[in-house]
Amino acid sequence: MMRCRKCGTNAVINMRHHKLSLCAEHYEEWVLAQTDRAIEKYKMFARDERVLVAVSGGKDSLSLWDVLLRLGYQADGLYIGLGINEPLPYSDVSLEKTRAFLSSVIARSEATKQSPSSDLEIASQKTLVMTHAPLLHVVDIPQTYGKTIPEIARAKMRGQGKPCAACGLTKRYVMNRLALEKGYTVLATGHNLDDEIAVLFQNTLRWQTGYLARQAPVLPASREGLVKKVKPFCRFYERETATYALVRGIEYIYEECPHATGNLTNFYKTLLNQLETESPGAKLSFYLEFLRARGEGAFEQFNKVEELHACELCDQPTTAPGRCAFCRMWDIIALVQP
């Protein structure tokens, strides 16, 4: 039985790459402190900024929202309903988990106001009381645009391949547009280390220098119409965010999207896990050393800033003049308000 390094009680997690075992209480504290450190180190956002968290109902995004609220950030949620309910009710369950999480946060917040010695005090010394009453924005794709993601993908790709490309395009569009329209200065996603390095690995295997130049914990709002994007959990192993959700009692959707099974990203994750087993810390150092090399200018010359145009229909930024890829895919003929 591993012992907590801080207090000697039973540990809930042993992080070999950090040579650190912690009990539930000190683990929560550690996650909060590490997240806040990442936010500061990578200059993600300040305490007075309005942050929009993209929530999927999974462990990463719900944990991220939870952590940001406990740290006292003004974090609201955005849930995008994709209409993926076959063969399992993936979208329905994930919205349910997201709503349940929000209710529990609000209930706990009320409780805190009444009794100041709640568990919110324990972990974070910085913020004794959650000051921000969080909002959840829900954009339902089939209701707004008339088709589910699998339907639009089938319609547009003639049954070829997975709907993941159509889904990614739609989510990026909706996240960016809603963030800007509702006045958020920054969009936070729950990507963890395993997510980040799977993409990094894929880009490295093909030496896609343009992508490598732009992969970072922060994508700045370098251009008009693009919201700043940040990944405060980028240094946490997937196991660590899962453990956080567990010790916090956050109920999340366990299943991953049915279309994601067997994809290349999961194959890369399996390979990278073999590496980690062989040398603990390999995944973290792959990421951190990449950020160092990138910071030292390794791919700087490949970071070409493309000129952006406003889509003639929706006014959102796009690389080519005319209609943007979203409006083309969805056959938008007039402005739709999400």
Next chain:
Amino acid sequence: MMRCRKCGTNAVINMRHHKLSLCAEHYEEWVLAQTDRAIEKYKMFARDERVLVAVSGGKDSLSLWDVLLRLGYQADGLYIGLGINEPLPYSDVSLEKTRAFLSSVIARSEATKQSPSSDLEIASQKTLVMTHAPLLHVVDIPQTYGKTIPEIARAKMRGQGKPCAACGLTKRYVMNRLALEKGYTVLATGHNLDDEIAVLFQNTLRWQTGYLARQAPVLPASREGLVKKVKPFCRFYERETATYALVRGIEYIYEECPHATGNLTNFYKTLLNQLETESPGAKLSFYLEFLRARGEGAFEQFNKVEELHACELCDQPTTAPGRCAFCRMWDIIALVQP
């Protein structure tokens, strides 16, 4: 049964990454042409240069020597006896295979002179007759320096770890020194694609930008006292060099060095083979795309040229003033002629 694309007879190899199946005869021809193309593309050496091939008795280096001779290059061999004969007579057998190869080459060369329709004509249109009578230089480490590689490693590392570092240092030193002293302008090694990408993968996982900046098919003789190093087989899969040795009837040592088993390089090779199985050509594109990115200037700023000094004992180049790492490891107190 796969058929040769050139002549329709039974194929001996199917290269999925090239979508190419070939019979023995056309495979030999292909290997010769591909090697010559790599030599030209990467500006390795010209036909009038004297090339020293580092031969270990394995499939890669013996095949490389064979190919260079058939292409009409002035290629001599250098065999370094490491004294590794436990638990198996690795060094003894590898020298034996090297000598046997040389004898067969010379015998075939004599036969060619008598009967001009030998097999040497078939594959290479460029050189009908091998014009160069190859030499083999043998440097026996225990005879020259008094200890085998495992012995010096034990003496210097107090039994810690493997002798691979001591072996690498010794081989690099002897290869460079002998090449220069015997008037060779270029040193060729049998590294194949699998060797190259295992190192590339290792350097990439830790983003060792200095090493990445210098990994290439050619290491130029940029500085006084350093011979140019080239890897003409760097684009061949290990399976391809093995098939070449097989169809040519080259007898090589099958065992790898007993100290190499279970090392990290072999672990990386296993991972990379999983990648290749998932997407054929992944290994080749990992390498070629890296060379492209490197050629486009990724990592250029990390290619720092260190100042070199002459070792005060052996006169060979070294980064720090005083005795070089080789002389220090081997406790050289006066110049030894290998």
